[in-house]
Amino acid sequence: MEYEVIIGLEVHAELSTKTKIYCGCSTEFGGDPNTHCCPVCTGMPGALPVLNEKVVEYAVRAGLATGCEIARESKQDRKNYFYPDTPRAYQISQYDLPLCEHGHVDINVGEMSKTIGITRIHIEDDAGKLVHDGYTGGTLVDLNRAGVPLIEIVSEPDMRSAEEAVAYVEKLKGILEYIGVSDCKMQEGSLRADVNLSIRPVGQEKFGTRTETKNLNSFRSIARCIEFEIARQKEVLESGGVVLQETRRWDDEAGEGYAMRTKEEANDYRYFPEPDLMPIRLSEEYIQNIKDTLPELPESRRARYISEIGLPEYDAGIITSSKHLSDFFEAAVAVCGNAKSVSNWIMTDIIRIAKDKGVEYNELPFTAENLAKLIMLIDKGTISSAIAKKVFEEMVETGENPEKIVEAKGLVQISDEGAIKEVVDRIVAANPQSIADYKAGKDRALGFLVGQCMKEMKGKGNPQILNKLILEHLNK
Amino acid sequence: MISKEEIKHIAELSMLNLSEEEIQKYTVNMQDIVEFANKVNSLDTEGITESAFALDTFNVFRKDEVRESFDREELLKNAPSSNGEAYSLPSMMN
Amino acid sequence: MKNICELTAHEIREAYESKELKVTDVVKAFYEKIKVDDEKIKGYITLCEEEAIAQAEAIQAKYDAGEKMGALAGVPIAIKDNMCTRGVKTTCASRMLENFIPPYDATVIKKLKDAGAIILGKVNMDEFAMGASTEHSAFFKTHNPVNLNKVPGGSSGGSAAVVAGDLSPISLGSDTGGSIRQPAAFCGIVGLKPTYGLVSRYGLVAFASSLDQIGPMTKDVTDAAILLNTIAGHDEMDSTSAKLDKKDYTKALVNDVKGIKIGIPKEFFGEGVNSEVKEKVLAAVKTFEELGAIVEECSLPATEYCLPAYYIIACAEASSNLGRFDGIRYGYRTKNYETMQDIFRNSRSEGFGEEVKRRIILGTYVLSSGYYDAYYKKAQKVRTIVKQNFDKVFEKYDLLLTPTAPSTAFDIDSKINNPLEMYMADLLTVPVNVSGVPAISMPCGSDSEGMPVGLQLIAKHFDEETLLRAAYTYEQNREVQ
Incomplete structure (x- = not known):
């Protein structure tokens, strides 16, 4: 059976602000574990967030560069879940009033040009890192990345192939770099994508069940993961099974995706308006100002x-x-x-x-x-x-x-005709057979003579002059 | 009416273990409290917007200026377990 | 002269200036009294005696050198144990934070230190400020100094009891639904809940972020104004902190209420309110009238919806605020674990007390999928209506006058097994938090058992001056009535 592939992407880009989204700690990459931390980003009791103004500006820039409408009224919400890399047990994100909505970017795949819709762009904070502890076999928590500002760019399910998905991410990466809001270093994880993918028999109107593969951080892994997931879903359907709605991970080394073990009740994030942060109201003037200074x-x-x-x-x-x-x-x-x-x-x-x-x-x-x-x-x-x-x-x-x-290295080209002539005369004299060949119509002989002269001159002879002088000899 | 099953589910979401006895107790408590909380639903709120705050302030921002981070030792001092550089946990692999 | 421990902060401060008292003597006098009387009152969780005495010596030296001293220089103070004090345990009266030593000072603590105040210690409270009797402390119950068989109120019961019991001249409490005012009323002292946003919450371990506010608990209105002067003001570390010019609240201490319009909201005198309480509060109303205030009955029709809306909002926020206590970065970690899940579950289950768990469950429930609109969203709409109610009455009145609590202090253990009945203790105080306005509780007599009755004055947003002026005037005139 022929299937149509439906792909939507959630791209997370770390913003290149100097400080974290809610505190003054540096966002610099690297650094010893837990040295870019304070009570706010480690979620100490009593600590409170204060929003970095650059984060709003950068998100609005990204929105304007992708044709989004910018919200005049926006707010931040808490997304509650327990995980050791999330120090407050909630991520501060945006739920129903994101900063940017309804944008698009155009991609080119081969000769084809296509518009991919952008559903929304919102701001949120990054989590910390869990590192395997080789010494004890346990897990270590490093919160240097906790609180680094992110924008999440959610696309419409407009892509139909791995090629389109990669072209879309390349395009986004280009735009974010151009407007200077993210350095988009995929190998450092500052740009990463979640792939939502479903397939349906061609002609069927209803969407298939989609899976979400999280945290892909190279173009290659995005493409490979998509190909893998398409093949997997086809196999499931063709063997009479059903695709489960699930969250998956991609193992790039093995070249395989796998389903994450999750508890179903972990999916109720209990979003509610963040009471520690005031709403965001953007004036026409503010938005126009960013528009005017967009590179x-x-x-x-x-x-x-x-x-x-x-x-x-x-x-x-x-x-x-x-x-x-x-x-x-x-x-x-x-x-x-x-x-x-x-x-x-x-x-x-x-x-x-x-x-x-x-x-x-x-x-x-x-x-x-x-x-x-x-x-x-x-x-x-x-x-x-x-x-x-x-x-x-x-x-x-x-x-x-x-x-x-x-x-x-003394590589300056020799353009002195006298010096070149001296070499040419010597080489030509030593290769009478080549002259005969040339005269018999074998053009290759010219190339041979030029090569010999160049070799003699250690490649520094001016090729135009060299050619001219040899031809003069040959045509005598 | 809130059920024991719901209390169990909510306890899961809240990362709390409840004994059978506690479930029983909290179920009874919660039935009373939720019934009481339900009173808000008898007030006509047609056309009323929600207020997350008592005050009508907005746009509270911070400049993007680096402040010195905290001494790691100070931050880790309260950790039940650390290796001196990071908070340590049992393996997350299982 | 009165015994040192009976003095107010401003009396102590004046005695330093006039060299009648030495800071070291005052601080030592309080510790001596604490050692005797706190056996019975049980207000303090942690004492900072060594640091306090060292600080007292340093401040005394400055007095001796004739330096210009801050408003609270050398004045002892007790701090509710949910405000972070650098290097001093901050437990929130919870097993969860039994050994937590914050690496930073709350903004209010910084301000107090800058003003030269000397922290005597950290005082008891209901665990994570959830309660109305201080019986929900994980460590011990605090007793009401007026009658040791009674609760001191809560959640700032320790803050109220140590001031009423002369174990500290002043203290800081926090008020989410009445937690400063109700214990102030129960113990017969002054408690002020400032306008939401007037005092920084940075470093206050959050219960309900949109409702919490720190405020003074004192023996008299003058001390409340002085302490408010020190702790109020914009803080860039708290996004909800108001950007306002600094005021000198002691300028509002004027003995005159002539022409001030006071509304008496009838909903605050309903059937849930004890008749003796009503009687004393109405007597105070009469005093205000005699002093020249214009008093009229008024209405806040949405009052009955405040308490349920309050519990929904407060518990929802609390369920999220308390998620961070997961046994990883600080606080209690279970001994009983193999996996990460065990650490989360067992640490929280063993570290939190019953009432805290109850509120986390309620808060999680009202935010969970399928119930959000019916409870949380609805409660946020109630908040809008309550705010509108207040805005409307404040178009006509400068102040509102109500009882602080529906009853006087109740017997220890009498309500501990009935959470809903305990919640009713907040009936008259929560509308103030829901709308964010400031209010003060002060004593207005005693009931037949000799327990203090509190009256509550409520003003419009950021009008602490009118509040203090009226409270001061009443205080100056009530004895002669």
């Missing part, structure tokens, strides 16, 4: 790269998908002025390097300025493209200024 979004940058800079659509799309990459591009172009060349370097080498090293584009081992300098060395004829590749590899290793690398 350029990926869509508009992409359009500009195509129309003003003349980049191919595909390249423009790739470069603008990440704010860091796009910022890198712009910074390099600002120095060297050669957008085409910067774009080529990004498409061929830089994306590969970032992937190999597993770093974000703002963590590359070299600066945009140095890439620009490298391009200028080529454009001025100081080095050849072939040499440039070597210099680039050196930059990747050391982060050194390309001018210095070229100088230190």
Whole structure:
């Protein structure tokens, strides 16, 4: 039977505020366990929360960047449940009056473009971390992350494949980076997704029973988990079973999802308005102000790269998908002025390097300025493209200024015709057979001679001049 | 009318163990108290909005400025069990 | 001169200034009396004698050096044991927090220390402030100093008893549904519940966040004003704290109520109220009239819905506020566990007392799926109506005058097995918390058993001045009546 897959995502993004949502403790990643903590974020008796104003601003920014309506009246609610990573036994979240609602983002999958609806964006606090204690075999609680601000972005069930889901998360990640509200470091868990998925026979109107797989923190695991869950639900249905509504976890190492053991009564969260925090009322002026200061979004940058800079659509799309990459591009172009060349370097080498090293584009081992300098060395004829590749590899290793690398390693291109002629004369004289071959119509012979000369010159000969001089010989 | 089963369910939600005797007692208590609480339902509240607060204040915010965190030792001092760096618990794996 | 322990805070403070008394002598006198009389009253859970005497010496040195001293410099005070005191046990009279030593001071404690007050110790209460008799303390029952067979009221029963029994000149209590005013009435002292938001709740172990408020418990109205001066004020650590200019409440201590309009809400004199109590309160009404106040009967029609709405809201919030006591970061942990679930369940089941569990169960019930709208939401609507009722009467009146409690102090153990009957003790005090307005309880005579009767004055939001002025005037004139 043919099935239709229905996917909705809940994406949690940690906001890049300096302090936690309800206290002045630092949100800095890392740090010894329980050193970014105070009575408020450890849920001490008597401690009270006070809302960080930046959290509201960032959530509104995210809402505006995804076409949401911003609530003029909003409030925070308690979600009550017992878990050792949740120090007050309630999470402060938003229940019926989220800050943002009814937005959307557009995604591109292959040639197809599609709009994914955003149901809501609300603010809440993150939980602490449970760590296995290798010494005792027990569990340790680290509350450094407890109280780090999150936005939860809930999508409509608009996605139909793993590809669409990944494109949607990539798009959201790009937008959040652009507007500077989250650093979206998936490996640090600052962007993670819960996947709600159901399948139904094509043509059936009623939705199937959905499962929720929690806490996926890479594009790869999102895609794999979705493929796994689709296959699993198909198998269940085709063997005559029913899909259970359940919460699941994904084991990325095993490449398998599994159902979490839960008690049914644990699902009554008893939401009620948080009595320690006052309601939020946003004025038109406040919202307009954020709208006015919203930075350029990926869509508009992409359009500009195509129309003003003349980049191919595909390249423009790739470069603008990440704010860091796009910022890198712009910074390099600002120095060297050669957008085409910067774009080529990004498409061929830089994306590969970032992937190999597993770093974000703002963590590359070299600066945009140095890439620009490298391009200028080529454009001025100081080095050849072939040499440039070597210099680039050196930059990747050391982060050194390309001018210095070229100088230190004596890689400056030889463009002095006299010096090149001396080598050419010698090589040609030593290879009479090649001349005969060339004259007999074997073009390969030219390449052979150029190669020999370059070898002799340790790759530093100016290729244009070299070519010209050899041809002069051959055509004598 | 509140039942023993409901009391058991509520005790589960509240993370409380109740003995049979306690369940019996709380069920009787709760029947009285809930009946009393039910009085609110005899008041006409048509068109009335809820008040979570006695005062009509809003937008109480804090600046995003880092304050020094607490000394870890101070925070862990009250923990029934810790390894000096973190609160410790039996394994969560089972 | 009176015995040291019978003095008010302002009398003690004046005696320091005039060098009639030394801080160390005063502090020592109180500890000597505590050692004798607290055997019977049982007000204190924890004494801070060493720190208090060291502090007394330091403050005395400053007096001797002629430094300008704070309003409470060297004045002893007792603190209800639900306010966090850095380095001093804060138990909430619960097994759960029997050994809890907070790493921080509540904002009120900070303010008291800044003003030079000396904390004598932490006093008894109903566990987590849930009760009206201080019989729900996990440790021991406190006795009413007026008659040791009677309860001191609650939940701030320890705070009331130590002031009434001359074991501290002043104390702090907290009031969620009457927990300052009712014990003040039962013990014959002054208890002020400020407007919600006037005093910071930071560091007060929460019972019901939208209702809790800290306030002074004192021998006279002047002390209430002085103590309020010290503890009131905006606190950036409490989102519900009001941003208002600082006032000097002692300026309101004016012996004059001429022209002040006082409403007598008829619903507060209904059948649930003891006739002797009514009689004494109505006599006080007459005094106010004679002093030139304009007195009229008025109505707060939603009053009868206040008590059920209060219990729904307070228990709902409490069920959530008390979730944090899970045996992980602080407080009691069961000895009997293998799994995490065991720690949660057994620690809470063994650590909380019966009344606390009862309220957690009620609160969880009214918030649970299927009941939320019928109880919690409905109660929040009742709150709106009650607020409207108060707004309306305060368009016409400056103050309301009622009894504080439906009866005088009852016998120890007489109501302990009937929770609902115990809840009725809050009947006349909860409307004030539900609407957030300030109120004061002060003595207005005694019943035939010699137990004090309290009258309650209620003012509009943040009008503590009118409240204090009327209370002061009554206090200055009642003896001569």
